[in-house]
Amino acid sequence: MRFLVSCAVAAVLTASPVFAADRLLTDDTGREITIPDTPERIVVMHEPLLGVPLMDLGLELAGSYGRADDGGFVIAVDFIDTVLGEGKAKPKGFGPVGQPDLEKLRALEPDLILASELDAGKVDQLSTVAPVYLQNISGDKVHGFDIQENLAALLGREDLFEARKAGYMERVAELRAALPGDAAGQTYLPVFLTDQINVVGDSSGMVQALEDLGYTRLEVAEASTTSASGGSMMLMPLSAEVFGSLNPDILVLLNSYMDSSRDEAGTREKLDRIVPGWDRFMKPALENRILFVDPATVITPTVASAEHMLDAIEHWSGQAQ
């Protein structure tokens, strides 16, 4: 009987954790949750899309899914280093990718867990530790650095975000004036190379910078007809034949994070394996309208990534002149 009572208590505690909470709000999936007015120990379930935007606003993270216990990152690229610069304090992990460890998560003593709509299936379990806010990250729901703006509003950092954005917009105006031609009306197409060709989605600092400068995305029939709602960084794969026939005013090429050489030479070599001889027949290549960018710096939905993209465009336009 005592055991049953213990289980019932555990179930009740699980269903309604008690926290020093004083703000009731609705997350992006329509769930009502109560979160602390000023969360101090935030844990994120997706570091590049949810963690880096917060750190760009000066917040420290208590934990991040995908990091090791000692703070080391488990994939090839540490986005905190590449986007925000080295030397920042790293959040601790709570279990390997695919196996979040609830005991380790609880030991981090979070007062807010930020997750995406793709983590909806984990909400019940994560909520046993702290309130969970689900933020949309899908490319059809958010654009540019919307995610960072939404998180700034959630955590009362609107002023900081507006200040960051104002500085960035000044640079946009300067660069637009310095570009050799008028970007308005010109098209761009960002392409990410894995073992196939992928059109990059709308949610990134890179896209924000390109569109703030006046460029518009080149519509690709194959990608737009198959675009799914589940992804944020990528749209759908593109066939080599369709890719070879495209002619955007700027073709932005990004090599996979997993490749050690994400510079121009490495990216050219990678694309040559997928579309042999592409640089001998594609118009953007023949007319020097290709921008090679390291995705590890520009892919996050942050003002910092948008600024990295401005740097890359500035450097490229300087070379082109």
Place this chain on the structure above:
Amino acid sequence: MIRRGTATDGKRVLRLANGLQMRTGNLLAGCGLAAAALILAAWSTGLGLTDAGLADLLRALTGGSLSDAETYALLTVRLPRILLGFMVGWAVALSGALLQSIARNPLADPGLFGFSQGSMIMIMLLLVIAPVAPKSLVALAAVTGGLCVAGLLLWLVGGERSSGLSIVLLGIAVETVLSSFGSLLILYLPTETSIALSEWLAGSLFQANWSVIAAFTPLFVLGLVGSLLAGGATSAYDLGTEMAQALGEPVARSRPLILLFAVVLSAAAVTAVGPLVFLGVLAPHIAGFLSPAVGRARLLLSGLVGGMLVVAADALTRGIAGGLPLPLGLSLTMVGVPLFIIALRLQALRKLQSH
């Protein structure tokens, strides 16, 4: 009234007053497996970051107090994983043992027949269309997918005179088509969706909590009752469809019912933890090696071994793997396959010695 006796093959049996009998060896093996499962579960309660284990759990049961961290670790994380893991393992193993009897093929399991894939594809499609779909809808999708495959299989197999081999061959064909479609979905979905689906496909007891256990418990009890009811029929099916008919088994009625029972068990397990590949083959074989049995005893022993294997695999995932990513499906293979190989090798050696 229970009486001791000897079966026609010379094995000792216990005879009940209603005419039912069970081999003493099977009964002892069942008791041994149940005891081993308890010991394994007790050891597993001590695995995790928080320093708490069986002694603390017993202290709580006898009125002692636990810290918040200990209560959370034991009652919110570890105990639900152990209980759900055992029940899910039981269900998959039982499903495999039932299918092996119907197909009269030792390789049959929910995966080979495409039931798991049918459930998986339906869940994947649902999660793509509605990533925040409620769990009840996910469970419904899993059962619908499994039932669609079972219905298709029964329709393809045809009448009651069709052989077990035709079920297996058509099952493999359906499974191959569905697996290809699943791979296509994983490959061409956006990266984040693919990763989320891949995590689920790898199997995990992360979702184990008291509400999932409450939802799964009736099914576990149904499995227990069903194995007692269907046990007699499976021993007839083990002799082949025609012999089963000759023994008075209503094949046209009982085969779809047993298939439906196997599908529901498999779909429920897939919904709870993802597909547990090969468990439906592993558990009945290991059980058969420990104590050769037929009918009800075979089903119950298979269920016990299946439950134990999943509890052991979860213990490996939580305790021994440390920071290494070790999905439940992989740890299950690491625990079960060596046992499977040893069992088959020893069986082969036994046969060699007997000739």
